[in-house]
Amino acid sequence: MADSQSNNAWKFMVMVFVELICAVDVVSAQIRYSVPEEMEQGAVIGNIAEDLGLNLATLSGRKGRLVADYTKRYLEVNLENGLLLANERIDRDKLCGPITTCVLSFQIVFENSPEMYRGEVEIVDINDNSPSFPESVVLLRMAESMAPGSSFPLESALDPDVGKNAVSVYNISPNEHFCLKVKFVDDGTKIVQLLLEKPLDRERQSSFQLMLTATDGGSPSRSGTARILITVLDSNDNAPTFAREIYKVSLIENSPRGTLVVSVHATDLDEGSNAEVRDTCGKGTAVSMAEFNLHI
Secondary structure, eight states: HHHHHHHHHHHHHHHHHHHHHEEEEEEEEEEEEEETOOOTTTTTEEEEHHHHHHHHHHHHHTTTTEEEESSSOOOOEETTTTEEEESOOOHHHHHHHOSSSEEEEEEEEEETEEEEEEEEEEEEEEOOOOOOOOEEEEEEETTTOOOTTEEEOOOOBHHHHHHHGSEEEEEEEEOOEEEEHHHHHHHHOOEEEEOOOOOOTTOOOOEEEEEEEEEEEEOOEEEEEEEEEEEOOOOOOOOOOOOOOOOOOOTTOOOOOOOOOOOOOOOOOOOGHHHHHOOOOOOOOHHHHOOOOOOO
């Protein structure tokens, strides 16, 4: 019984081996082309007959045809001259997205024949897209008390192109307070952050307008921009101040009640509730406090 099972196993292995050999024999040759994306409809990719060593009479007489597993007919073969043609304009970015190597596989088969030729057309990316940001204007609000070294995340630029034609460099317009920090992630994406280098002072500069630029690595390169509008929020970092440190006033001793003695004015460089000034009289003798009133 064991010998019978062993023989059956060997027969199965032999059958599989023979089938694999036959399958290999069916594929007579393979060919690969490389063309840029966006070729015009009808553009010549290559000469199938010449490159595979096929006779034109054989190609047309045996009713050779191109088959592929993609839904659109991107490729076609002219049986009269053996040329492989682009059946429509091919947009690599739509066809393969972020995949670096974009390949269209096909087979040349013949009617009533197991003979088959395999082929591939690599669609090479061209730098036909400029980087763009999700938002053309980025609004940021920062407290002036923010410490140098603080960072603010920014959205990365988008570019359908791949490889060297993808986004390569980020830059920001020259300024004294901010710079860019770019981190590289394992999957190749870049995380962009706005880094505060110098302390903010709202009283000196309450807002900033910066230009963020993303540039790809193509030749010639393409770029896209976004404006960064920064509003500096007030911190209560200023004390109210009077126009003078000391006010000296002379008053006639028989001045009637209600006489204006002196007018003082205090200001605060902060804004909003931080700039509201409340005046109070300092402590004096009981007599002096009884003689004078503060009017606000």
